[in-house]
Amino acid sequence: xxxxxxxxxxxxxxxxxxxxxxxxxxxxxxxxxxxxxxxxxxxxxxxxxxxxxxxxxxxxxxxxxxxxxxxxxxxxxxxxxxxxxxxxxxxxxxxxxxxxxxxxxxxxxxxxxxxxxxxxxxxxxxxxxxxxxxxxxxxxxxxxxxxx
Numbered sequence: 071x072x073x074x075x076x077x078x079x080x081x082x083x084x085x086x087x088x089x090x091x092x093x094x095x096x097x098x099x100x101x102x103x104x105x106x107x108x109x110x111x112x113x114x115x116x117x118x119x120x121x122x123x124x125x126x127x128x129x130x131x132x133x134x135x136x137x138x139x140x141x142x143x144x145x146x147x148x149x150x151x152x153x154x155x156x157x158x159x160x161x162x163x164x165x166x167x168x169x170x171x172x173x174x175x176x177x178x179x180x181x182x183x184x185x186x187x188x189x190x191x192x193x194x195x196x197x198x199x200x201x202x203x204x205x206x207x208x209x210x211x212x213x214x215x216x217x218x
Contacts, residue, residue: 073200076172077207081214083162083169087142089213090160090171093118093135099213102205104128114138117149124201133158153177153199171210173203 079086089099093116097103104121111117114137121130131151137144144160156177163170 071175071177073175073203074172075200075203075207076170077211078165078168078170079211079214080168081217083142083164085217086169086171086210086214087139087144087162089210090162091135091137091139091144093120096120100206100209102202122202129202148177169214171207173207175199175203 093106094108096106100122102123104123105119106121107119109117109119109132116135116137117132118135119130119132121128123129129151131153132149133146134149135144135146142162146156146158148154148156148158156175158176159172159174161172161174163172
């Protein structure tokens with residue numbers, strides 16, 4: 071499964087990156103996030119247990135987050151949950167008047183023989199990942215633009 075969501079934000083890349091990289095604050099900033107517990111932190115990387123909601127349905131996973139403020143870019147590798155093995159990249163591109171933020175998800179979903187690709191694409195990808203990513207980007211846009 072490969073999925074990508076993008077949004078244009080009228081704020082500089084550094085401001086948007088600063089909001090996005092601080093995953094410990096996500097529950098206070100993003101209403102659809104239930105909690106984020108950082109369990110390990112080093113300069114440039116974090117391991118965290120994250121939980122959100124897709125509508126009334128709770129979801130939870132463990133991830134490793136890697137930070138690259140110079141590029142800027144944020145990468146995640148999901149370590150557990152239904153999305154274990156998924157690679158996620160937040161890409162921040164300067165555009166006239168602001169930043170285009172893209173979240174790219176890649177997951178080879180082979181857990182369920184025969185129907186794994188369909189489940190990965192339609193249930194995990196479209197129903198859960200794309201919806202949560204869309205809400206996350208929309209709220210990041212509101213927050214970054216309000217701070218401008």
